[in-house]
Amino acid sequence: MxxxxxxxxxxxxxxxxxxxxxxxxxxxxxxxxxxxxxxxxxxxxxxxxxxxxxxxxxxxxxxxxxxxxxxxxxxxxxxxxxxxxxxxxxxxxxxxxxxxxxxxxxxxxxxxxxxxxxxxxxxxxxxxxxxxxxxxxxxxxxxxxxxxxxxxxxxxxxxxxxxxxxxxxxxxxxxxxxxxxxxxxxxxxxxxxxxxxxxxxxxxxxxxxxxxxxxxxxxxxxxxxxxxxxxxxxDVISEDKKIEINDYSDFVNYLTFLGIKKYGVLESINLFGKSLNINNKSKKLEEFINTYRTNVTNEFDxxxxxxxxxxxxxxxxxxxxxxxxxxxxxxxx
DNA sequence: GGTCGCTCAGAAAGGTGTTG
DNA sequence: CAACACCTTTCTGAGCGACC
Structure with missing residues (x-):
């Protein structure tokens, strides 16, 4: 080792x-x-x-x-x-x-x-x-x-x-x-x-x-x-999930996902480095990334x-x- | 119920002066 | 010089009310 x-x-x-x-x-x-x-x-x-x-x-x-x-x-x-x-x-x-x-x-x-x-x-x-x-x-x-x-x-x-x-x-x-x-x-x-x-x-x-x-x-x-x-x-490799939008929160969830994808995963994460609230940063980041995660199939894991x-x-x-x-x-x- | 912000403690990272 | 001890700063997660 x-x-x-x-x-x-x-x-x-x-x-x-x-x-x-x-x-x-x-x-x-x-x-x-x-x-x-x-x-x-x-x-x-x-x-x-x-x-x-x-x-x-x-x-x-x-x-x-x-x-x-x-x-x-x-x-x-x-x-x-x-x-x-x-x-x-x-x-x-x-x-x-x-x-x-x-x-x-x-x-x-x-x-x-x-x-x-x-x-x-x-x-x-x-x-x-x-x-x-x-x-x-x-x-x-x-x-x-x-x-x-x-x-x-x-x-x-x-x-x-x-x-x-x-x-x-x-x-x-x-x-x-x-x-x-x-x-x-x-x-x-x-x-x-x-x-x-x-x-x-x-x-x-x-x-x-x-x-x-x-x-x-x-x-x-x-x-x-x-x-x-x-x-x-x-997971930035697996295919996107087919998402059904039934209510407003589904919609926001999907928009966030598309936004992260369009803006770039790394770039999106870097935004949090500039975030002012130190305490919430990691928690927010985790939520943010989880939104992304729930929208990909993760078929390969x-x-x-x-x-x-x-x-x-x-x-x-x-x-x-x-x-x-x-x-x-x-x-x- | 959920979110937000504050506090606290401990760990991790970085800066600096001293030493051989 | 390199390496270290010592100190300061930064990060992180948990706990706890306040507020909507």
Missing amino acids: LDKIKIILKNYTPSEDIRWKPKEVKNCPPTKYFYIAKIYNSNFSKKKFSLKLLLTADEKNDIFSLSINGSIRKWYYQKNSRKDLNFKEFIDCIELIAKELNTDVKTVLSGKVTQLEVGLTLLLKSEMREINDCLVKYRNAEREVFEETTLYFKFVNYKLIFYDKFLEMNKNTIWSDIEENVFKKFYFLRFEINAKKVSGMTFKNKFDTIEKIRNNWNMLPSVIEKYINDIVFV FKAKLLVELRKKLDRLYNKSNNIITKKLINTL
Whole structure:
């Protein structure tokens, strides 16, 4: 469930097996020196998807701190696939990193996590490809669509991202017939919670050290589901219902629906941002959107399908059936 | 009965000064 | 610089009368 991560180890004793290269950094105190290096996953012979190291040396006091930065997911598998780390693999990662750094597991566990990306890839049917259009609002985040297939909800310290993993993995290649078929049939939806500053969002206290991530691994599914559930969902794809207008309220209801459709769902929702009454805003918005919802058939039920697949994948990554094994793994470290 | 606006508390987001 | 602690602001949902 983890992808990109930045870990800070204090009081790390630099391994002599690593080739440290001095790095010039402008505007830094004269007593500090910087060295960079890379570590690879030595379970594989190829050297791809490294983790970048930045060693800060305060040579006066002989104190070193190490920053580890990169995608442990790609690093662990040595490829960019739709696989996601489960608990056992995460524990594996910790041990591997300790080995590569020539330090003990305890040191890695104590590492501070200052940046973290929690995410997963869902295997959906290709009809689900349009689902981004239905994710219309998330709290007060800035909604932004990039190159038509990527959707962001941005805050200062973190953002939510939805994108087509298959396109991302195969963007620079010529597709074979098999790949064409896969793309036609399936949609690899990737969802990520990208924390640029862990200390400034909800991961703080729960996922801000490697040890806490390990101990709180079982909380990750509900955290991910909470973020998804908080996104305002409107089915903008299904056909309109055939509406019978029998009285005035039916008429107003239908007019509101037509108005939202004509003016645009996103634009209509934005109107509420300017609404003066803070307290009623969310309630009104909910009513407003429900009016729209009651006028579409919702024949496909995108949201339900998304949540079902999300739950399936989370169960697998959380190792629900292996709870005892999970506890044992924690105890062995 | 339903709507509106006020209050409150807790959570979430953002701003800023300090620190190594 | 990056990261954090600390503080302020904003958001959100629930509760509760007042009013039509």
